[in-house]
Amino acid sequence: xxxxxxxxxxxxSYLLILQLLPLFFIxxxxxxxxxxxxxxxxxxxxxxxAVAFTVAALIPWRRIxxxxxxxxxxxxxxxxxxxxxxxxxxxxxxxxxxxxxxxITIQPxxxxxxxxxxMLAYLISKKPPPRSGYxxxxxxxxxxxxxxxxxxxxxEPDLGTALVLLLTGYGILFxxxxxxxxxxxxxxxxxxxxxxxxxxxxxxxxxxxxxxxxNKPSYQVRQALIAIGSGGIEGKSKEExxxxxxxxxxxxxxxxxxxxxxxxxxxxxxxTVISLYILLILHLLWLxxxxxRDYLIKxxxxxxAWLFFVYMGVNVFMIIGLAPVVGLPLPMFSHGGTSFIIFAxxxxxLQNLIAFKDYNRYxxxxxxxxxxxxxxQK
Numbered sequence: 001x002x003x004x005x006x007x008x009x010x011x012x013s014y015l016l017i018l019q020l021l022p023l024f025f026i027x028x029x030x031x032x033x034x035x036x037x038x039x040x041x042x043x044x045x046x047x048x049x050a051v052a053f054t055v056a057a058l059i060p061w062r063r064i065x066x067x068x069x070x071x072x073x074x075x076x077x078x079x080x081x082x083x084x085x086x087x088x089x090x091x092x093x094x095x096x097x098x099x100x101x102x103x104i105t106i107q108p109x110x111x112x113x114x115x116x117x118x119m120l121a122y123l124i125s126k127k128p129p130p131r132s133g134y135x136x137x138x139x140x141x142x143x144x145x146x147x148x149x150x151x152x153x154x155x156e157p158d159l160g161t162a163l164v165l166l167l168t169g170y171g172i173l174f175x176x177x178x179x180x181x182x183x184x185x186x187x188x189x190x191x192x193x194x195x196x197x198x199x200x201x202x203x204x205x206x207x208x209x210x211x212x213x214x215n216k217p218s219y220q221v222r223q224a225l226i227a228i229g230s231g232g233i234e235g236k237s238k239e240e241x242x243x244x245x246x247x248x249x250x251x252x253x254x255x256x257x258x259x260x261x262x263x264x265x266x267x268x269x270x271x272t273v274i275s276l277y278i279l280l281i282l283h284l285l286w287l288x289x290x291x292x293r294d295y296l297i298k299x300x301x302x303x304x305a306w307l308f309f310v311y312m313g314v315n316v317f318m319i320i321g322l323a324p325v326v327g328l329p330l331p332m333f334s335h336g337g338t339s340f341i342i343f344a345x346x347x348x349x350l351q352n353l354i355a356f357k358d359y360n361r362y363x364x365x366x367x368x369x370x371x372x373x374x375x376x377q378k
Contacts, residue, residue, distance in 0.1 A: 011355040012057075013287065016347070019280045020332060026273060027333040030260055033238050034253045038335050045337040049344035056348025062296065062356055069115075069122040073145070076115045079108035080152040095156045109153045109161045110338045113307065114346050116169055119145050121299035124176055128295055133177035142173055159206060160326030164310050171306035172299055175288060209324035217321045220256065223249045224319045228262035228270075235266035253335040255327060258319050273333070277312045281305045287354070294357055300350045307331065307343075 024046070032039040061068075083097060096107050123142060134142065146169030154162035174183070198207070212218045217225065227243035230236065241263045243249045252260045262270050284305035291297040311331040317323035329336055332343050 009355075011357075012351050013354050016280075016283060016287075016351070019276070019283060020347075022276055023273070023333050026261070026269075027257070027335075030257060030264065031253050031335050033264070034244060034260065038253050041337075042335055045340050048337065049341045052341050053344040053348040053351075056345045057351045057355075059349075059352065060356075061349055061352050065118070065122050065296070066126075069118045073115050073119045076108055076112050077149065077152065079106075080112065080149060083108060083156060095158050107338060109149075109156065109158055109165075110342050112149045112153065113161075113165060113168070114342055114349075116146060116149060116165060117172065117300060117303035117346070118349075120169065120172055120303070121296050124299055125295040129177040133179045134173070135179055136182065139173070139178055139182050143170075146170065157203060157206075158327075159202075160314075160328050164307070164314075164328065167310050168303060168306040171310075172303050175285075175302040176295070176299065206324075209326070213321060213324045218325055220250050220325060221319065221321045224256050224259035225321065227259040228320070231263040231266040231269075233267045235262075235264050235269055238264065254329055255315070255334065256319060257334050258316055258330055274312070274316070277308060277331075281308050284308070287350075291354075291357060294353070297350070297353045297357060300346065300353060304343075304346055304350065307346075 028039065028042060031042050079097060083095060086097065095109060120142060123145065127138070129138065146166060150162050150166045150169075153165065198210075202210075209218070212221070223243060227241075227249050230243065231241075238245070241260070243263055244252045244260045249256055249259055249263075258270065258273070261273060265272075284301045287301040288298045288305065291301070308331050311328055314323055314326065314328050315330045315334075318325050318328070329339055332340055
């Protein structure tokens with residue numbers, strides 16, 4: 001077991017971990033200013049996330065993925081279906097399942113993000129794309145993995161999470177490789193279907209959010225813009241950050257924490273945080289390119305890159321009025337537990353895959369059999 005651990009920590013991508021630390025520090029500082037009780041909860045979430053990361057990094061994924069990924073996918077789909085019948089409704093949305101006897105609720109749609117990436121990684125590594133990319137049949141099979149949970153989540157309704165799943169899934173396929181003619185066909189069909197989807201596929205409140213984005217911003221967005229504008233370039237002291245301290249800015253520690261960042265640290269603070277995200281995304285994409293022959297690493301690193309890109313882009317654009325208001329937090333920055341822990345698990349899996357990139361198999365006693373790849377495999 002000592003050798004097993006030593007090999008993991010020797011081959012970790014430590015730069016990837018170090019890139020997250022400034023985000024954690026800035027986020028914790030802001031949450032502490034907003035509410036010290038929330039800060040204590042956030043520290044508790046950090047502890048759980050650290051344990052989840054460690055466990056995920058020690059699990060022999062290359063050995064168990066062939067049965068774990070399909071089983072986890074089926075179980076998660078069953079939970080999504082169960083939400084419709086026994087789900088708990090909170091704030092008008094039926095997205096949670098309450099565990100009997102202990103009163104804890106789980107949100108299957110959150111687990112589905114890592115599940116879809118995991119299932120795509122398994123299928124793609126099992127049958128890699130040809131030089132020209134996947135054709136129609138391969139694209140159809142991989143699309144089913146994405147579209148089935150997308151429909152189930154959108155029905156809850158949770159269109160925001162569903163769209164994140166859809167964009168991330170197809171973003172992975174774009175990086176992995178799909179015949180260009182398929183992409184052209186999809187874009188043409190999506191453009192033609194957009195008016196029909198808007199008219200008959202969206203609920204009234206969803207249409208209102210789009211209407212507010214195009215016309216007059218909603219109350220939340222107006223308060224966020226006031227907070228950002230008042231911060232200027234340098235920002236304001238905590239005592240002068242009246243939008244947050246006087247509770248004008250809604251959910252300032254979660255969905256609208258970027259607006260409080262602008263009020264406290266101004267344009268410089270916002271540019272710093274966005275730059276940290278951009279560097280992290282570029283690093284993940286670089287890992288995807290570096291290990292282009294290892295489709296497990298390629299899929300997970302590109303999937304994480306797309307998740308960060310979509311979450312960050314939608315959250316920032318939502319706050320400045322360029323996207324509809326949806327319940328998407330700033331990834332690994334907003335206050336909250338479930339999403340943070342899910343990201344920690346995905347980083348743990350990626351670190352494990354990187355650490356054992358040079359080993360072909362796990363032995364039955366959970367140690368690693370050192371088998372360098374042949375020239376053909378490389």
